[in-house]
Amino acid sequence: MRGRLLAFVQALRTDGIAVSVAESMDAVAAVAAAGVERETMREALAAALVKDERDRPAFDRLFDRAFPLGGDDVVSRGRRRSAGGGEGAGAGRAGTSQAGRGGGREPESAGGPGLRPTGEREDAGRRGERERDDGERGPRMGRAARRQALLEQPLELLTTRDVAEARELVRELGARLRGRLARRERALRRGRLDLRRTLRAAVGTGGVPLRLRRRGRRPGRPDLVALCDLSGSVAAASELLLGLVAPAARYFRRVHLYAYVDRLCAVSIEQGHVAPAGRLDLHARSDFGRVLGDLWHRERGVLGRGTLVLVLGDARNNRLPPRADLLRAVREQVQRVLWLVPEPRERWDTGDSVLRLYATSCDAVIECLTLGALVAAVRQAI
Numbered sequence: 001m002r003g004r005l006l007a008f009v010q011a012l013r014t015d016g017i018a019v020s021v022a023e024s025m026d027a028v029a030a031v032a033a034a035g036v037e038r039e040t041m042r043e044a045l046a047a048a049l050v051k052d053e054r055d056r057p058a059f060d061r062l063f064d065r066a067f068p069l070g071g072d073d074v075v076s077r078g079r080r081r082s083a084g085g086g087e088g089a090g091a092g093r094a095g096t097s098q099a100g101r102g103g104g105r106e107p108e109s110a111g112g113p114g115l116r117p118t119g120e121r122e123d124a125g126r127r128g129e130r131e132r133d134d135g136e137r138g139p140r141m142g143r144a145a146r147r148q149a150l151l152e153q154p155l156e157l158l159t160t161r162d163v164a165e166a167r168e169l170v171r172e173l174g175a176r177l178r179g180r181l182a183r184r185e186r187a188l189r190r191g192r193l194d195l196r197r198t199l200r201a202a203v204g205t206g207g208v209p210l211r212l213r214r215r216g217r218r219p220g221r222p223d224l225v226a227l228c229d230l231s232g233s234v235a236a237a238s239e240l241l242l243g244l245v246a247p248a249a250r251y252f253r254r255v256h257l258y259a260y261v262d263r264l265c266a267v268s269i270e271q272g273h274v275a276p277a278g279r280l281d282l283h284a285r286s287d288f289g290r291v292l293g294d295l296w297h298r299e300r301g302v303l304g305r306g307t308l309v310l311v312l313g314d315a316r317n318n319r320l321p322p323r324a325d326l327l328r329a330v331r332e333q334v335q336r337v338l339w340l341v342p343e344p345r346e347r348w349d350t351g352d353s354v355l356r357l358y359a360t361s362c363d364a365v366i367e368c369l370t371l372g373a374l375v376a377a378v379r380q381a382i
Contacts, residue, residue, distance in 0.1 A: 001036065002028060008066040009049070015062060017055050023048060038067060053151060054372055056144060151372035155237040155342045163236050166371060167272035170240050173375055174247035177382075221253040222306045222335065224382070227295070229313030230274070231261045231286045237342040239274050240371060241312050242267065244378050256302045262287040264294035286316055288358075289323035296326050300333075307334040310381060312368075314343045315355035324357040331361045338381050339365045340374065 009024045019027075027048040034044035042063055050059050150166050158166065198212055226245055228238035242257055246269040249255040259267045259274060262284040266277040295303075303309075309330065331337050339362045341348065341355065349356045359365045368374045 001031070004066065005031060005045075008045075008062065011062045011066060012049060012059065015058050017049070017058060018051075019049055041067070052376075053147065057148065151375070152370055154369055155234075155240075155371065155374070156369075158236050163239070166236075166240055167243060169371070170243040171247075171272060174244050177244060177248050177375075177379065221251065222308055223254045223256075223302070223304055224249075224252045224308050224310070225256045225258070225302055225334075226310045227258050227260060227264070227291070227312070229261070229286065229288075230259045230280070230282060231284075234312070234314055234342050235282075237340075237368065237374065238312050241310075241340070241374060241378070242269055242274055243272055244375065245310070245382070248382065253306070254302070256299070258295075258299075260288070260291040260294075261285075262290055264291045264299065285318045285320070287320045288313065288315065288317055289321050289326070292323045292326040292330070296329060303330060303333040305333075305335060308381065309334050309337045310340065310378075311337065311362075312340045312342065314341060314353060315339075315348075315358055316352045317354050319352050322354045322357050324354075324361065327358050327361040336363045336381075337361060338363060338377075340368045340377050341365060342368050342374075344369060 005028055006024065009019050009027065012019050027045050030044040030048045031041055034040050042060075045063065046056065046059060050056055146165070147169055150162065150169055153162060193212060201211055224245065226242065228242055229235075230238050238259065242259070245255070246257065257267050257269070258264050259276065259280060261280065261282060263279070263281070265280040267280075268275045268277065327337070339355075339358065343353075345367050347353070355365070366373075366377045366380075368377050
């Protein structure tokens, strides 16, 4: 089994799914703990090897190829059952006596009158197991397919129902993001391994026991400032972004969430919905230049050398004066500025979009057309 698992891991790597040596060891341990029942083993391996939900279809395809439902493993289990107790036991004894009388030749039909041949029993057993597995996988695969569809659906085409379902998915993805940040913080708290100090300390004892020495902890947590456009077709994208980053608040020193149309407004996330802390006119004309003025003159205290600024919007300004100078001033005060754009690249800088004026002050401008792309951008950012 270990060899088949390692071959499966290599198939994942060949297909473009990154699997580290540590994750391969986790996969072997997961199967040892969960057992080799097919669907239980599938989920155990997925938990150990699938880091991105977008890789799950490829994982399932390669799993079915590596551990086929009607393959040799199922046949061997059927033969072991036929050699055991119950009805299979009777068949096994009859087959043995028949073989003895035939001088070791393979019997044409194992068992006496009223019993089906061994091959037919195995085929029936495989069909029954396949139907049972399909029945168990049906609802789960349906949910997985719907989740994948939500991740790949263009944000501007999300319906009200899609947004409601996406909120539930975002809660789960936000929890995963929080877990990722927690693991990273634990690693930072321990500090990086200092090989030189470790070897120097081991000289006195001949390396037994080997005591690891680590470097000092890295600088503290950063601050996060998110500015999200709630106007028009980008409103759904902004709400989902805020839902993603809100659960990770405890892993930043300070988190400030803002929404805007023509004015800056502090917001929070309550039950998956955006809750403004002040006046927010969703029917106003977009004016990001004025929003930058609010940030610079009223909220400058939230900006610092360790601050990450996330902007989500289409940079459409209704031909009002852009304030690229203010975004440059903000960039000089903070660690990084990342702009996430929920519009196709070919529509950038068309019509009243002034993204090119703001892009020069950003460390990265990222196209985010789907929820999956938005999740990937947030993971890259924080």
